[in-house]
Amino acid sequence: MTRLSDLPIRDDLRGLTPYGAPQKHVRYALNVNENTHPIPEPVARDIVESLAHAVLTANRYPDREFTELRESLAGYLGHGLTSDHVWAANGSNEIIQQLLQAFGGPGRSVLGFPPSYSMHPIIAAGTGSRWIPAERDADYRISPETAVRAIEQHRPDLVFLCAPNNPTGTALPLETIAAAYDATDGIVFVDEAYAEFMPKDQPSALTLLPGRERLVVSRTMSKAFAFAGVRLGYLAADPAVADALRLVRLPYHLSALTQAAAVAALAHAPEMLAMVDDIAAQRDRMVAELPALGYRPWPSQANFVLFDGVADPRATFEALLARDILIRDVGIPNALRVTAGTAEETDFFLECLAALGPGGAQ
Structure with missing residues (x-):
């Protein structure tokens, strides 16, 4: 079977990897900062x-x-x-x-x-x-x-x-x-x-x-x-x-x-943007509640939260995935990123993270 390295690709592209956000069918996908609210x-x-x-x-x-x-x-x-x-x-x-x-x-x-x-x-x-x-x-x-x-x-x-x-x-x-x-x-x-x-x-x-x-x-x-x-x-x-x-x-x-x-x-910009305040509220809620679970969230002005204090990001990522929730390992040591979604999604994420204990899955 032909490999990419067998093709006459440009020299400056050799060894590079494509954009690789995981695509998995899960109940709660909170990994690529999509707006999880449906269009009205x-x-x-x-x-x-x-x-x-x-x-x-x-x-x-x-x-x-x-x-x-x-x-x-x-x-x-x-x-x-x-x-x-x-x-x-x-x-x-x-x-x-x-x-x-x-x-x-x-x-x-x-x-x-x-x-x-x-x-x-x-x-x-x-x-x-x-x-x-x-x-x-x-x-x-x-x-x-x-x-x-x-x-x-x-x-x-x-x-x-x-x-x-x-x-x-x-x-x-x-x-x-x-x-x-x-x-x-x-x-x-x-x-x-x-x-x-x-x-x-x-x-x-x-x-x-x-x-x-x-x-x-x-x-x-x-x-x-x-x-x-x-x-x-x-x-x-x-x-x-x-x-x-x-x-x-x-x-x-x-x-x-x-x-x-x-x-x-x-x-319909006003109706479409009505959900923004709800998303920001869930973002701020995670920032407020993550410290009690043993993590340090970074202040965020976006629709996601980066939090560190994760002992093993890969293990925690996989443990959450096993519970049907997908977040993002962005390659920052001891940190993970989660998209702010609906109140239900925030509830589930925080409950799952709490169940893993301080520092997440080891």
């Missing part, structure tokens, strides 16, 4: 009706510029943005890929601050961009001074930041983003996949866009909008950034069905 039925009906209309013209290519969707996304984001400032793709991963195709590639580098979103270095490798890991401060934070020091040392073509960070949930000060932007002539990319779960008084990096033509802020409909299966990510930036991405995107890259579903969901 009235909203779902409108989305289905919109899809039905789109199917009737599916013999034609979709709007290559996804004009209505960009207008809807701009209206949702606010901050004085127009459709010219917005770009969308099949999930925020494709946004990242297109960004690196346009501004990265062979001979160019990307600076990131792990632990962070695991797909950032993977997509960098896939586009031939050199990934440069830089150290964070204590408690997974990044100060303006730390960001500037790393940029001045490595002179990257792109700087990747997460606000809030995945997998730690850590907040990122706007001062750090602004300082990073001023320290480089390259692109500064801020991944705001979990922005809707931040405290309402926490400003978004969107507020920094005016006058910063090299700043890019990405969002996704996968989390707060419970649209992970639809695959719709988007960014806000100077209109010239969208012009750059048009050079590398595949023609008609957003299907008519994706566009129709996303526009319909955005028309």
Whole structure:
């Protein structure tokens, strides 16, 4: 049987492994930060009706510029943005890929601050961009001074930041983003996949866009909008950034069905986002209750909680899986990450963890 190593794959891809979040059928899947709340039925009906209309013209290519969707996304984001400032793709991963195709590639580098979103270095490798890991401060934070020091040392073509960070949930000060932007002539990319779960008084990096033509802020409909299966990510930036991405995107890259579903969901943004407060409450509940079980949860502004004090993460992961609950081992020593879901899911997770005793399964 032919192995991957037997094929004439690119040298810089040899030995790499693909994105590997476990896919298992369990009662409670709390491992990939999906929104576990169902889409409200009235909203779902409108989305289905919109899809039905789109199917009737599916013999034609979709709007290559996804004009209505960009207008809807701009209206949702606010901050004085127009459709010219917005770009969308099949999930925020494709946004990242297109960004690196346009501004990265062979001979160019990307600076990131792990632990962070695991797909950032993977997509960098896939586009031939050199990934440069830089150290964070204590408690997974990044100060303006730390960001500037790393940029001045490595002179990257792109700087990747997460606000809030995945997998730690850590907040990122706007001062750090602004300082990073001023320290480089390259692109500064801020991944705001979990922005809707931040405290309402926490400003978004969107507020920094005016006058910063090299700043890019990405969002996704996968989390707060419970649209992970639809695959719709988007960014806000100077209109010239969208012009750059048009050079590398595949023609008609957003299907008519994706566009129709996303526009319909955005028309119901208040109803779709009503579940965000419930999810944040379950996140905060886990942060409050995990210490009594012998663990240290990290403060989180996302829809998940990273907690350490786990004696054997692999054994605890497997013990929870045996109880029909799937969480995530993100490779941080003595730590695991769990998605905040419904109250029922939180109850079950905390009960199972308590049953394993302090430190988890040995």
